Amino acid sequence: HASDIISTVEFNYSGELLATGDKGGRVVIFQHEQESKNRPHLRGEYNVYSTFQSHEPEFDYLKSLEIEEKINKIRWLPQQNAAHFLLSTNDKTIKLWKISERDKRAEGYNLKDEDGRLRDPFRITSLRVPVLMPMDLMVEASPRRIFANAHTYHINSISVNSDHETYLSADDLRINLWHLEITDRSFNIVDIKPANMEELTEVITAAECHPHQCNVFVYSSSKGTIRLCDMRAAALCDRHSKFFEEPEDPSSRSFFSEIISSISDVKFSHSGRYMMTRDYLSVKVWDLNMENRPVETYQVHEYLRSKLCSLYENDCIFDKFECCWNGSDSAIMTGSYNNFFRMFDRNTRRDITLEASRESSKPRATLKPRKVSTGGKRKKDEISVDSLDFNKKILHTAWHPKDNVIAVAATNNLYIFQDKIN
Amino acid sequence: MFPKGTKRKFSDSGEEAVSSGDQGPAAPSAAARMLSSSYSLQRQSLLDMSLIKLQLCHMLVEPNLCRSVLIANTVRQIQEEMTQDGTWQIMTQALAAAQCPTDRLVATEVLCRQTDPAAQAGQSPKPYAVVGVEEGYHSEEVVMEGDVETDVTMSTLSPVSPQLSSASYLAGPFGMGPCWEEEEEDGECEEEEEEEDSEECVSEGEEGDGDHLSADSRTGEQVFGTFEIKHPAPPPDPALEELFSDVDPSYYDLDTVLTGMQSAPKMGPYDLLDSLSSHGPTALSSSSSCRSDLNELDHIMEIIVGS
Numbered sequence: 022h023a024s025d026i027i028s029t030v031e032f033n034y035s036g037e038l039l040a041t042g043d044k045g046g047r048v049v050i051f052q053h054e055q056e057s058k059n060r061p062h063l064r065g066e067y068n069v070y071s072t073f074q075s076h077e078p079e080f081d082y083l084k085s086l087e088i089e090e091k092i093n094k095i096r097w098l099p100q101q102n103a104a105h106f107l108l109s110t111n112d113k114t115i116k117l118w119k120i121s122e123r124d125k126r127a128e129g130y131n132l133k134d135e136d137g138r139l140r141d142p143f144r145i146t147s148l149r150v151p152v153l154m155p156m157d158l159m160v161e162a163s164p165r166r167i168f169a170n171a172h173t174y175h176i177n178s179i180s181v182n183s184d185h186e187t188y189l190s191a192d193d194l195r196i197n198l199w200h201l202e203i204t205d206r207s208f209n210i211v212d213i214k215p216a217n218m219e220e221l222t223e224v225i226t227a228a229e230c231h232p233h234q235c236n237v238f239v240y241s242s243s244k245g246t247i248r249l250c251d252m253r254a255a256a257l258c259d260r261h262s263k264f265f266e267e268p269e270d271p272s273s274r275s276f277f278s279e280i281i282s283s284i285s286d287v288k289f290s291h292s293g294r295y296m297m298t299r300d301y302l303s304v305k306v307w308d309l310n311m312e313n314r315p316v317e318t319y320q321v322h323e324y325l326r327s328k329l330c331s332l333y334e335n336d337c338i339f340d341k342f343e344c345c346w347n348g349s350d351s352a353i354m355t356g357s358y359n360n361f362f363r364m365f366d367r368n369t370r371r372d373i374t375l376e377a378s379r380e381s382s383k384p385r386a387t388l389k390p391r392k393v394s395t396g397g398k399r400k401k402d403e404i405s406v407d408s409l410d411f412n413k414k415i416l417h418t419a420w421h422p423k424d425n426v427i428a429v430a431a432t433n434n435l436y437i438f439q440d441k442i443n
Numbered sequence: 444m445f446p447k448g449t450k451r452k453f454s455d456s457g458e459e460a461v462s463s464g465d466q467g468p469a470a471p472s473a474a475a476r477m478l479s480s481s482y483s484l485q486r487q488s489l490l491d492m493s494l495i496k497l498q499l500c501h502m503l504v505e506p507n508l509c510r511s512v513l514i515a516n517t518v519r520q521i522q523e524e525m526t527q528d529g530t531w532q533i534m535t536q537a538l539a540a541a542q543c544p545t546d547r548l549v550a551t552e553v554l555c556r557q558t559d560p561a562a563q564a565g566q567s568p569k570p571y572a573v574v575g576v577e578e579g580y581h582s583e584e585v586v587m588e589g590d591v592e593t594d595v596t597m598s599t600l601s602p603v604s605p606q607l608s609s610a611s612y613l614a615g616p617f618g619m620g621p622c623w624e625e626e627e628e629d630g631e632c633e634e635e636e637e638e639e640d641s642e643e644c645v646s647e648g649e650e651g652d653g654d655h656l657s658a659d660s661r662t663g664e665q666v667f668g669t670f671e672i673k674h675p676a677p678p679p680d681p682a683l684e685e686l687f688s689d690v691d692p693s694y695y696d697l698d699t700v701l702t703g704m705q706s707a708p709k710m711g712p713y714d715l716l717d718s719l720s721s722h723g724p725t726a727l728s729s730s731s732s733c734r735s736d737l738n739e740l741d742h743i744m745e746i747i748v749g750s
Contacts, residue, residue, distance in 0.1 A: 084505070086505050112505075174508055175505070175507070175508065193508040193509060194508075221512060222512060222515075222516055222519075223512070224508055224509045224512050226509060243509050243512060243513055276486075276489055276517055276520055276521065277517075279513065279516055279517070279520075280513045280517065283509070283513060330485075330489070333489075333492070334492060336496075336510075339507070339509075339510045339513070
């Protein structure tokens with residue numbers, strides 16, 4: 022079912038909760054069950070905690086265009102009380118949702134009986150104090166803020182600031198800064214829309230706040246560049262503080278060079294010292310202090326380089342893959358085709374390809390590394406490039422902030438993998 | 444995804460180093476490129492594919508701006524290179540001179556936003572009419588100077604012979620013939636194709652009037668004028684769609700036989716007419732040349748009705 026296609030995956034700050042958004046505008050939150058005391062060697066499982074409809078399809082009558090309800094991004098707020106808060110966004114509207122538990126209810130009201138029917142006042146002969154009684158756990162999601170009408174173009178990113186009071190939202194041409202409490206206005210901090218739209222050659226593809234410095238954020242572009250901006254410098258951050266771009270290799274230039282250089286995702290490391298970008302064929306790690314080239318480059322599926330024309334023809338070349346860091350920033354992960362996803366260890370420089378599919382993984386079985394054969398001879402267990410299923414793309418992955426637990430979205434299925442604990 | 448049994452023609456050659464800024468004087472390298480017929484063919488098919496992608500947009504949802512910008516940049520890159528080669532100028536001139544509106548051009552103008560009421564008045568009342576053969580049409584305007592062999596026609600498609608598609612290429616200054624790999628094996632095909640072309644041109648030319656013809660040349664200018672270096676970047680918003688809506692979609696039909704690729708949204712111009720007529724009054728402000736299907740129409744109705 023097309024509306025079940027998962028469009029975003031995100032762990033919360035503790036890793037206890039995992040949220041997914043789908044094409045149908047729904048949010049499903051999974052919760053990590055406590056490990057069983059009897060079997061401490063097994064990590065608990067993630068089970069459904071809450072499901073709610075975040076966005077509905079809308080129709081823009083002015084433009085005669087539909088606004089998709091697909092959830093583009095979910096970002097959790099740091100937890101401040103018993104309730105959990107997350108931001109979810111579609112192309113045009115961002116919503117702040119409160120997810121709260123209710124496991125008690127009051128009993129013994131004076132004016133109404135247990136069914137809720139009003140009691141006849143004349144029959145009441147004594148007063149009692151209602152008592153809180155335990156009940157089955159109920160998880161409620163309620164929209165607390167709706168941030169609308171601030172984006173002419175399609176929102177591709179939201180990012181909560183480290184001050185926990187503000188967040189940014191980015192569309193193709195603009196970035197806005199919001200205060201979580203205020204919905205009727207936002208500050209525009211980046212605007213790359215040219216006066217004449219005919220001169221448009223570059224769009225914003227992703228944006229993120231720095232994890233520690235609340236005045237710093239980055240945004241990436243369709244031309245493979247990243248700009249780091251400091252909000253203290255000016256109200257409108259059209260002039261960047263730092264500009265990251267790797268010089269092009271002239272020997273590999275083709276008509277597709279720009280398209281494959283377009284950055285689909287940018288993520289700061291947890292330390293705040295590095296950032297990672299994903300373009301069509303590779304993942305690059307940048308040191309924030311070095312603008313002229315990345316410090317590490319990892320090839321995700323270099324074997325696709327000779328297939329770019331076909332991938333352009335079937336539009337796969339425009340697929341936007343995300344990437345993520347592990348909790349200690351020692352490893353990075355990103356998706357590929359054929360339900361493959363790749364992990365790179367930054368220290369050992371080892372990499373692994375794994376598959377997220379029912380056929381290849383039974384519960385509790387160890388995943389087998391996969392390999393795509395690029396040469397003429399295909400070894401046993403290898404897959405040839407032409408056999409790859411380009412409809413099975415893993416665009417969204419997430420890594421638990423502390424443990425070695427990963428969530429991988431394969432079309433409309435969510436896979437959760439974890440390390441074996443010895 | 445990959446058509447079985449057909450050889451990928453673009454894959455390696457397309458990755459050939461065609462450094463945009465690196466070449467020396469244009470003449471020798473342009474000569475080299477002109478001589479590489481397969482490269483020109485591939486480049487042209489990439490241009491065709493890109494223009495189709497820009498034109499065919501999802502009717503209900505706003506097209507992805509990032510994708511549109513990237514495709515438009517690709518088109519501009521190709522256009523810049525072709526301008527350096529000299530092929531772009533030739534194509535533009537030929538389009539301006541082309542006085543052979545086809546059924547397709549007429550149909551497109553009927554259904555898309557009309558910029559010229561005169562064109563509307565001059566249109567053929569029966570866009571589906573089979574083109575007949577008539578004599579007396581002077582095709583000198585179409586044939587370029589100095590090369591009788593080749594011909595550029597925007598209007599090569601006919602309802603009778605759909606295998607003729609896209610423009611044949613004009614020779615560059617070096618007298619090379621058109622670059623269809625298959626036809627190089629059979630020189631006769633080329634001439635037959637041209638004869639049919641001019642015949643089709645003849646009938647259409649007779650049918651139309653002066654207004655019609657001028658509208659077409661303006662159409663050509665509109666299309667390629669936007670790709671001039673001086674006025675770059677067709678806007679990747681609904682205005683863009685309107686612009687491309689005037690372009691003859693038949694021009695972009697990728698001939699699978701010739702290019703060896705299957706273009707996924709393979710749509711003849713009559714499919715275009717069908718899909719557009721099925722929309723009727725719900726024709727949207729953006730390009731009416733976008734295709735849709737009945738499911739989407741139902742979907743629209745559901746939203747409007749609120750069921």
